Amino acid sequence: MxxxxxxxxxxxxxxxxxxxxxxxxxxxxxxxxxxxxxxQVTLASRLMASVAQPVTLGVLGVGPVSGTLERVADGWLLLAAGDHDWIVAHGAVTTVAGTSERSVPEVAWSPLTRLGLASALRRIAEAGEPCLLHLRDGGRHDGLLRRVGADFCELATGEDRRTVLVAFSALAAAQSRS
CATH class of the missing domain: 1.20.5 (Single alpha-helices involved in coiled-coils or other helix-helix interfaces)
Structure with missing residues (x-):
């Protein structure tokens, strides 16, 4: 060489x-x-990528809830769990198992996802369906949603239809009873 x-x-x-x-x-x-x-990735963006998938949520005051993630929106999500649907406040979610590895940035979300928790609760109130409200401290109230305000909802409970006001800040989840 x-x-x-x-x-x-x-x-x-x-x-x-x-x-x-x-x-x-x-x-x-x-x-x-x-x-x-x-x-920059938020829990909501990971959840958005997991729509239509089975997930298990840890929810304050409720514990684990499993079902199919149907919708993710501003401050809440909809979980179909057998005969009952759950509207869960994002702030009450402690853990999530079964999510996609991907995320969907909020700029790619549908305008319908801008509807807040009050909009979801108004749909239940308009339908006249009985529901069970789960509070973050573990308390529960069973009844009919009558009206929904800006930061609270009005629930008619018991046989005497006594009115209970529930602040959104205390609400963990609303479970359909029909």
């Missing part, structure tokens, strides 16, 4: 080393960027 071949071999070796160093540095940069971008 002549001195030119040795020189070209040395250059090839140096080029391979530089390429390996660049690749390792690039892998670290990609991993760092991935971590930085992931901090």
């Amino acid at each position: 002549g001195w030119e071949d040795e020189l070209f071999a040395l250059f090839d070796d140096l080029e391979d080393q530089a390429s390996a160093l660049y690749s390792a540095e690039r892998d670290l940069e990609v991993a760092d960027r991935s971590r930085a971008e992931y901090q």
Whole structure:
């Protein structure tokens, strides 16, 4: 092997080393960027990517609830669980199992997802369906939703249809009874 071949071999070796160093540095940069971008992902965006999938939610005051995730919206989600549907406040969700690895950013959501918890409860009130309201502290109220305000709902309970006002901040979930 002549001195030119040795020189070209040395250059090839140096080029391979530089390429390996660049690749390792690039892998670290990609991993760092991935971590930085992931901090933008919300629980709601992961849930949105899991619509139509079976999930199990841990819900404050209720415990685990399993079913098919039907809808995710601003501050609430709809879970179909056998004969009963659950409207669950996002703030009451403690854990979720069974979600997609993906997420859907909020800019890609339908305008219907902008409807808040009050809109979902108004649909129950308009339907006149009995429901069970679960509170974050574990309390429960069974009855008919009558009216829904800006930050509370009005529930007629018992045989005497006594009115109970429930603040949204205390509400963990509403479970259909029909």
